[in-house]
Structures are given as structure tokens and as C-alpha cells.
Amino acid sequence: MRIISxxxxxxxxASEQGLLQWLASQDADVICLQDLRAPAxxxxxxxxxxxTGYFSYFxxxxxxxxxxxAIYTRDMPKAIMYGFGATNGxxxxxxxxxxDFERVSICSLLAPSAIADTQSQExxxxxxxxxLNHFNKISYKRRDYIFCGSWNIAHxxxxxxxxxNCRDVSGFLEHxxxxxxxxxxxxxxxxxxxxxNSDADEFTHWPSGIAGEGSGWRTDFQVVSGSLRDRVxxxxxxxxxxxxxxxxxxxxxxxxxx
Numbered sequence: 001m002r003i004i005s006x007x008x009x010x011x012x013x014a015s016e017q018g019l020l021q022w023l024a025s026q027d028a029d030v031i032c033l034q035d036l037r038a039p040a041x042x043x044x045x046x047x048x049x050x051x052t053g054y055f056s057y058f059x060x061x062x063x064x065x066x067x068x069x070a071i072y073t074r075d076m077p078k079a080i081m082y083g084f085g086a087t088n089g090x091x092x093x094x095x096x097x098x099x100d101f102e103r104v105s106i107c108s109l110l111a112p113s114a115i116a117d118t119q120s121q122e123x124x125x126x127x128x129x130x131x132l133n134h135f136n137k138i139s140y141k142r143r144d145y146i147f148c149g150s151w152n153i154a155h156x157x158x159x160x161x162x163x164x165n166c167r168d169v170s171g172f173l174e175h176x177x178x179x180x181x182x183x184x185x186x187x188x189x190x191x192x193x194x195x196x197n198s199d200a201d202e203f204t205h206w207p208s209g210i211a212g213e214g215s216g217w218r219t220d221f222q223v224v225s226g227s228l229r230d231r232v233x234x235x236x237x238x239x240x241x242x243x244x245x246x247x248x249x250x251x252x253x254x255x256x257x258x
């Protein structure tokens with residue numbers, strides 16, 4: 001099973017860069033997109049955002065020009081879940097869309113950024129506290145989970161091109177990195193890309209706004225429940241073509257059905 005994840009910086013501009021044509025050529029089973037910046041009803045009704053052979057699901061924010069997530073899937077889900085129950089409702093701002101299949105749930109996740117001010121950082125921190133509580137709760141369920149997203153946090157020094165100068169920058173703050181430590185070592189989830197590739201200089205996002213220019217960060221990843229950590233067959237950050245300030249993350253899992 002192949003899953004592709006990408007934050008698109010607006011699906012309209014990414015489509016103009018050839019995103020949908022590229023996705024159609026990748027033979028993915030599931031595609032998770034983030035940061036659509038478009039109303040869901042427009043995407044659902046516009047043939048330009050259809051992918052032949054896929055069911056498509058969109059979730060926007062009350063202010064539809066910001067946020068927004070999508071899931072394209074070859075198999076029809078048993079259920080679709082919007083949000084996960086965050087205490088302040090931030091998950092309902094077009095940030096969390098989950099497709100439940102027979103054996104696995106796959107989520108498209110867009111975490112808040114906090115580059116603006118202290119209040120933004122507080123909103124982001126609260127979102128991750130709620131998200132970790134959600135991970136704790138579902139870890140007791142008898143099913144597998146794959147969370148594909150733009151997390152807006154880089155985990156380790158190897159995941160930031162200039163870690164020394166980023167220590168005090170949101171996205172690489174110590175308490176943010178500890179959230180990922182807790183997710184991986186405390187709750188038992190795993191970074192699918194790092195299960196296959198341990199190389200440095202593997203970045204997915206450039207805050208400059210242009211992929212490949214400026215300082216790179218690896219803030220886009222697929223997080224899997226512990227039962228899937230040894231089922232990662234292949235993982236790559238696609239670099240041949242860019243559609244936004246992020247690069248696609250492609251992971252193949254040893255799963256015949258979902």
C-alpha cells in the first residue's frame with residue numbers, strides 16, 4: 001500500500017503546478033493533502049480536483065481561505081471523521097480528517113504554526129496536548145493508525161538544516177520536540193520515514209516559501225501506530241518536482257488491504 005502526503009500551500013496554485021497530474025501517475029492507494037486554502041464545497045463540485053479512480057473527501061475551516069485537509073482513496077472508507085475533539089475546537093479549523101477502513105484508520109493532519117506571536121504558540125501547544133491525549137486514547141483500540149501531516153515541528157537536529165540558530169524558533173522549541181519524544185517513546189508510535197531512511201539533509205519544508213531555497217526543515221511526516229512500525233517497505237521525500245514550499249512524502253507499507 002502506497003500513501004502520499006503533501007502540504008500544498010493552496011490547492012489551486014499547486015494544481016496549476018501540475019499536482020493532480022503528478023498524483024494520478026503515482027499509483028498511490030491513499031493521498032493526504034494539507035493546507036488547501038479553499039472551500040470544501042467548491043473542491044467537491046469542481047472536476048479539476050477529481051482524481052479518476054479515487055473517492056475524495058475535504059474538510060475546510062470556517063474561514064475557508066485558510067487551512068483545509070483532504071483525503072483521496074481508492075477504497076471507500078467505512079466512515080469519515082472530522083476533528084478529534086480538541087478542547088478549544090482548533091481541530092475543527094480544517095485541521096483533522098480521518099478515513100476509517102476495515103483494519104486501519106488514515107488521517108490527514110495540519111497542525112497550527114506559531115510564527116506570529118505568543119498567543120499563536122499557546123494555541124499550538126494546546127493543540128498538541130489535546131492531540132497527544134487523543135493518541136493515548138486510541139492506542140488501546142484494536143486497529144492500526146497512520147497520521148499523515150504537516151506537523152510544524154522538527155524532531156531532531158538532523159531534521160533541521162541550521163539547528164543551532166533554530167533553538168528559539170517555533171517548530172524547534174525544546175518542549176515541542178518533547179511532544180514528539182512522548183509520541184514515539186512514551187505512546188509507541190513511529191516516524192515511518194525514519195524507519196526506512198536515517199540520512200541527514202532530508203528536508204520537506206522551506207519557510208522561505210520556495211522548496212529548496214533557504215534553510216530546510218523536515219516537518220512533514222507519516223506517523224504510524226506501533227504495530228505498523230516494521231511494515232514500512234520504502235520511504236522517500238520526492239524532490240524531482242515541486243508544487244509548494246513542501247515536498248511530497250511517499251511511503252510504501254507491507255499491507256495488501258486496508
